[in-house]
Amino acid sequence: MRKYTGLTEKYLLGQKKRSILTIVGIILSVTLLTAVGTLAMSYQDKLVRQTIQDYGDYEVSFNGVSGKDVPRIVNQAAIGSAGVIHRIGYATISSTSEKEQKENPFAAPYRYLNVKGYDSQAMSKLQVQLESGRLPQKPNEIILSSWSLNNFTSKPAVGDKITLDLGDRVEASTGKVKSVNSIGDYGWNLDEKFKPRMKQQYTVVGVMKTAKNVTWSSTFIYSAITYDDHQKIDPSQNFFIYATMKSMDNIKEKSEAILSSLGLGNVDQGSAQELNRENVLKDIRIEYNNELLKLFGKSTYANVNQSSMYAFAAIVLIIMGCTSAVIYNTFHISVLERISQFGMLRCIGATPAQIRRIVFKEATVLSLIAIPIGLFTGTILMKVLFYNISMLTLGFLNDMHMIILLPVLLAAAGLGLIVVYVSALGPAKLASNVSPLEALKTSGSTAVEQGDFKRLSFAGSKWLGFEGRFASRNIRRNRKRFRITAFSMIISIVMYIVFGGLVNLLGTTSESGIDYSYSLDYQGMNKRIPNSVYNKLVTLDGVKEAYPFYTHQLQAIIPKEKINPDYYQQQKEMYTVEQENGYRMGNNFLTSYGINGLQELRPKLTSGSIDASQMNDENGVIVIQKISMITDKGTNMIIDQTRFKVGDKIKVRSMGDKQSYKTVTVVGTADQAPLSGKYTESAVIQMITTPKVIENITGDNSYDRIFIQANPETDNGAIVGYFKSLVQQDAGYNYRDRIEEMKQARNDAMTLNIFLYGFIGVIAAIAFLNILNTVSTNLILRTKEFAVLKAIGMTQKEIRKMVLLEGVFYGVFAAVYGSLLGTGLSYSVSYLMRNAVQVEWVMPWSSILIGSLGAIIATLIASYWPLRRLERIQITDGLRGEN
Structure with missing residues (x-):
């Protein structure tokens, strides 16, 4: 061997298990970069083709x-x-x-x-x-x-x-x-x-x-x-x-x-x-054609392009940061456990620069092995995902093709290599700064804690036994190793929360469309459908449910404090006529889908409750507060028009009515109307109620439209035949067949959920493997330590309890800091996207809970295999052998 860097290959071959763990960390990182890049390109390709079909090429x-x-x-x-x-x-x-x-x-x-x-x-x-x-x-x-x-x-x-x-x-x-x-x-x-x-x-x-x-x-x-x-x-x-x-x-x-x-x-x-x-x-x-242009970042709205670019850059940086942390952890743990080896090299004349070159050469060799495998596994992972999507044969993603682009693979490989070298910088500097005397005197990975051991936290209290005290002291004694392992878990939680927030954002802005099969309208002289038609419809084969649709336009006085200030800034021209400390407005509609239509509204309630009797007694209404709109600057905004709460009163009267106002009471709020998965795009305030309340307010109990939900397992010929007979009898009738449209809307919603949560599944799997890799590496590299504990009388059961308690402490610590950091980054990404898509940001409680519990469970699972391995190792072998 002519130079010190020749030790790299000997070390990697001699410590195969440690090398494999490091390679796995790099593979996970490159897999994530490849998967995300391929998924993004494939989804963009599908969106472009769908947009061309809907809006033109x-x-x-x-x-x-x-x-x-x-x-x-x-x-x-x-x-x-x-x-x-x-x-x-x-x-x-x-x-x-x-x-x-x-x-x-x-x-x-x-x-x-x-x-x-x-x-x-x-x-x-x-x-x-x-x-x-x-x-x-x-x-x-x-x-x-x-x-x-x-x-x-x-x-x-x-x-x-x-x-x-x-x-x-x-x-x-x-x-x-x-x-x-x-x-x-x-x-x-x-x-x-x-x-x-x-x-x-x-x-x-x-x-x-x-x-x-x-x-x-x-x-x-x-x-x-x-x-x-x-x-x-x-x-x-x-x-x-x-x-x-x-x-x-x-x-x-x-x-x-x-x-x-x-x-x-x-x-x-x-x-x-x-x-x-x-x-x-x-x-x-x-x-x-901004619908198409914005997919390429070339919209005529500069703020939309910038917002999309900033958000994309932030996501890439988060991915790079997370993958960098995975590799950094692996290198850092490896270097900490080899401090004595580097100290010995320093004693025989190796310079700090030569030590750094050893670490960087190790990074290069491992990268050359791991990066091609990562590109392959990322591609195969996406291939499996797209194969499963193609087998579902459902709506929007039916013809989604996997797009494998050479630039994406090169970018993933390049970013992976950059991440490896950036990750190796810290450990290389640490290794080169080793003092020969200190390194030979101690392992370098263990520093005796300074301070009073009697002052124990809850983690080291008697309630958890002496194993809990040992676990607590191990964490406090090896703070660097604790931080490295906990940091890996924190990164996993952060990834899950950030990408979970993105999935929720995409799910919120994606509209699933209508939720009815047919609509029957009447535009004849008397402007009403007789009850006999409705009664006949509900008896027909194939009719699952029928909803009579009542609607009346109203004048209303909307109190100023109940108007969302952000919405007011977008639509000032609507609020011009002031009356009684509010604004008199004509864009209000009192509607009802019948008593059975209230059942369709229950899942969409954001506050309050539905009780038809109470609504009839109090003139109760449920206000649809959210609206989807595109601003003058091209921002797609989903926003609350109003801020009504349960118990608020609204003064209303029929259009053209010069009599005194009547009062309706808000008994609930909802984001969407019944029979629709869309947010309304009209600047109207819609109040859902019962037919009785409509009659109380307007004096009219007529309806001129009926929505029908058909049974998908029954022939609908009787329904269409009855509609045709109505049209022949009275030309004021017309009907719309929405069967295919409703089926497409449901398929689109289902496949979008499969796609989004499939993506979350990929992120969760990679986060889990990250924790598994880091925790397993940490435990395997502590074989000597556990051998010493067994030598002084600690049983395997007690070691197992100590290790599992350490895992719980790691998980709790990571959950707290990961949740805080992930929530902050989730909000930041949402803020960066505000000029392209603006949706009210909400705390990702479910992602925080799932991510935190998942991290703790993953830690306990990750501890299982190394513990089983340690059980089979003899004390003398553990004390003598390298890891």
């Missing part, structure tokens, strides 16, 4: 562009690709009968097709979804909305030819063409007629799926798409351009610069929240 749209300006925008250097759409015209497919107009005074005079010309890029960018057939490829081919088919005189099928009278909707009184600049459809009015311009024959080549975000006008206006390559553009028409930029950087500035360079002004700007949204336009409107 474009980044910016230019709406209302004149024909002469289309080529000038599409051919801009900054634009990578663009799809162009224009409105060809309306076509009537049926007229509304006199009977239907009489029964439903809000019916449109016709049922229209809104025919639009898409080029191939537009169909791709707006993700036209087909139910059957194919997309149009020629100007004489068309695809129809599935909802429109039954309104044709003769229901068309794929392959049929149809002839449409294309034209305009005009004001009947003036003959003026209705101004429509949006790609979507506005409503209609009674002063309307249709003016045909030309006949056009089309071949039906496909049927479109119904869009998720349909508008109320979809019952009378249906989409139809034909092909137009836009090689010849009419300069007198307005067009809609959906573009993908060559680079997402500074997308807002680039879009504005494009219009500025063309001398186009009067630009209105907005954010595309959904496909086919209806917008009142100026000359031109720019919309940014």
Whole structure:
């Protein structure tokens, strides 16, 4: 051996068990980095694909562009690709009968097709979804909305030819063409007629799926798409351009610069929240697909991008800090137990620099072995997770693919290597600073405690016996080793609390959607559904539950102190009319889902209780306080509108009623309404109550909607058949089938929970293995110490009790400090994300309890195997052998 560093390989081979424990620590760290990186990339890929499907595969749209300006925008250097759409015209497919107009005074005079010309890029960018057939490829081919088919005189099928009278909707009184600049459809009015311009024959080549975000006008206006390559553009028409930029950087500035360079002004700007949204336009409107852009950190809201970046950086630092602690602990314990060896090397001439090089070479060798294994185990762990997800065949995560990217693997390996060297710095410095004389005189890992041993804490009291006193003194005698082991446990608790908080945040902001199968509405003359219809519904096969829906808009005086100040800052314009030390507001709704609907509200209560009799006696209401909103700065905020408490009084009266106010009493609060997993997105204050209270307040006990929950195990043909018979009898009725939507919503909620808690399971498993590794290493390296205790008469049972009590002390200590640090970091991450997602932060009590108990249990389990090993070791072998 020519140099001291040659001792590294001999030591690692000679102390195989200790080396393996160190390698396991590094493997755990790299596994965590690989798993988190792969999971993040895979989840982002799924979100991107889902967002493209829901909102479109474009980044910016230019709406209302004149024909002469289309080529000038599409051919801009900054634009990578663009799809162009224009409105060809309306076509009537049926007229509304006199009977239907009489029964439903809000019916449109016709049922229209809104025919639009898409080029191939537009169909791709707006993700036209087909139910059957194919997309149009020629100007004489068309695809129809599935909802429109039954309104044709003769229901068309794929392959049929149809002839449409294309034209305009005009004001009947003036003959003026209705101004429509949006790609979507506005409503209609009674002063309307249709003016045909030309006949056009089309071949039906496909049927479109119904869009998720349909508008109320979809019952009378249906989409139809034909092909137009836009090689010849009419300069007198307005067009809609959906573009993908060559680079997402500074997308807002680039879009504005494009219009500025063309001398186009009067630009209105907005954010595309959904496909086919209806917008009142100026000359031109720019919309940014921020739902897609924010997934790449390129949102037009700078604060959202910064907040996401800061939160991501904080999470990465927490992971690196935790993994660094795992490896640091392993190295530190190893160095402490080898102080005498380093002291001997110092005695024969080794310099501090050479000692440091020995430790760093050891770190390098172990890294070269452990990092590839960590990359492999992290990948396999994710492969197993994704395989299990694919076997579930449920909603949102059905087509989630495992994305293995070389940059992620390289980053995990690089970060792992950095973490190893950073972790080795402290132990290397400790080893190089060893005094030869002190090192030879003692083991270096044990320092005799200074002070009065008679002053014992509760941990060393007689209540726990002399084993408890021994355990307490061992901890106090070896404070460094205690801190190292406890620190490892603290880190595990911190990881669990922080990532548990992130899971709760994602779960809070994810909406599970509706919770009913059908809805029956009535818009006829008398504005009410007779009780006989409800009574018939509840007897039908397949109906699990039916809820009559009563709703009345109210004026209310909301006391100023009951308005959440944070919400007030966001919506000051709502609070302008002051009255009686409060604000008079009209955006209040008194609603009821029937007596049985109150049962659906019980799990969502945040305070108070539900007692229908009490509510009837006191005019009791349950206030829905939370609301989901997007601020002007693009922040997704879930916030309480009000701060009502049980017992508060609210003055209300019906809209238009000039009589005195009546008083309702708050008997409870909830975050969400019945039959929905979503937070309301409307700036309304909703008060849930009983039908009797609605009659007391408004004098009206009518309802015009019924929600139905169907039995998923029963054929629902009877339900749909009854709905159709109602529509034939009275055109004021219409119904919506939400079976698939509800199933999808439940599947999405279930799979999201599986995904999130699967991730928590990975974190918990790695935290457990971290504790297992550290505690086991600590005990194995104390073999001589336990041999001495057995030599002086301590039985194996007494040693076992002492070790287990030490584990409990470690766990209690780690639980206190881990909970404090984890809670602080959890709040910090939530604070950093406040500009992107703002949810009221709550103390993570459940994570604290589970993490603390888990750490104590893991410590006791980790102590079991080393104790069994120690039982089999003879005293002489323990005193003589190295660990």
